[in-house]
Amino acid sequence: MRSAVRLRRPAPSVSDAAPLDAPPCHAIACLGVTKRFDAHQAVDGVDLDVGSGEIVALLGPSGCGKTTMLRMIAGFEQPDAGTIAISGRTVAGPTQAVSPEARRVGMVFQDYALFPHLDVAANVGYPLGRRPDPARVRELLELVGLDGLGARRPHELSGGQQQRVALARALANHPSVVLLDEPFSNLDAALRTEVRGEVRRLLRDAGVSALLVTHDQDEALSVADRVAVMRDGRIEQVGTPEEVYAAPAGHWVASFLGEVDVLPGVADAGRVTTVVAVLPASPRLHGDVDVLVRPESVRIEATGAPAGACDALVVEREYFGHDQLVLLELDGGTRLRSRRPGFPAWHPGDRVKAWVDGPVTVLPRA
């Protein structure tokens, strides 16, 4: 794929100019957005912004309201309350409802939504009207690495190539933002990793802002600049992938984003005491707390452990090739997981020393 190709943006014409209602630094700015379907509160007072050129993932379990949020930004649903601005222009609010076509938003869907009877070039050029500029279509095909395949039908392409056609079509009209709804779910696991890297590069090359809806944690963490974690219609936390993973705002976010063990601890004077270790904590925390420990923050060794490491027994082990997940039972009965590289192999029955060697999160007791 030629990732160096850059899209030429047309100079805005006078008729494109719209009054600015929100800071133009935000490609998308949602404030207090709410949507109810009958008795069901699908989206409940969501504040969310996407900066210029930024890729934000809206991550949450099935049914939490992600797609409804995306559909309101695209203009297919009208919020019951709140406002949505795109590039500083309010497109949805109590007195505004700009049509989807007038929002300058590109959409990429899970099932690609390509026209099967049109060839690739016609699919890409579709948003450009009846007589799309062939040079523009060529430019888009080149951008997504499909130059030379314009005459093929969608069914003659791989899933990853079809997704790139969908992305080229979404970019055709120089959108301010691209909205992607679970764009990688139809791809098999190996292709998914490859295609999401490509899509990230393409969005960067095109210089567009993007909101990616997904229920896949790896996808959100690997593609996005920031991740908004959604649950039951509300945003639980927004932060960089590192922030939401290593410093989750609560127990639910921690366990939704990955494996975590919860150790009881007692906090006092900027330290928290657990069965495994005494660790630094916020001086604002006192008394009973929960210490959330990810398996990769737990080290084990047979010999050469630092002073203070705990005695532990390996109870179970799952081997994944690149790494292994080791279930430990500490003296006293507490169980804790440790994720280690695939070599050396650990086995049930091994006696080891265990200690915390990475970030942990200390929260008030749930």
Ligand SMILES: Nc1ncnc2c1ncn2[C@@H]1O[C@H](COP(=O)(O)OP(=O)(O)OP(=O)(O)O)[C@@H](O)[C@H]1O
């Ligand atoms: N048009 C509709 N009419 C009634 N209920 C709806 C409608 N659209 C969505 N819902 C409900 O609103 C809630 C949120 O749905 P939404 O599709 O936004 O969730 P989601 O997080 O995108 O889920 P998934 O990952 O499964 O697509 C769900 O309970 C869903 O059943």
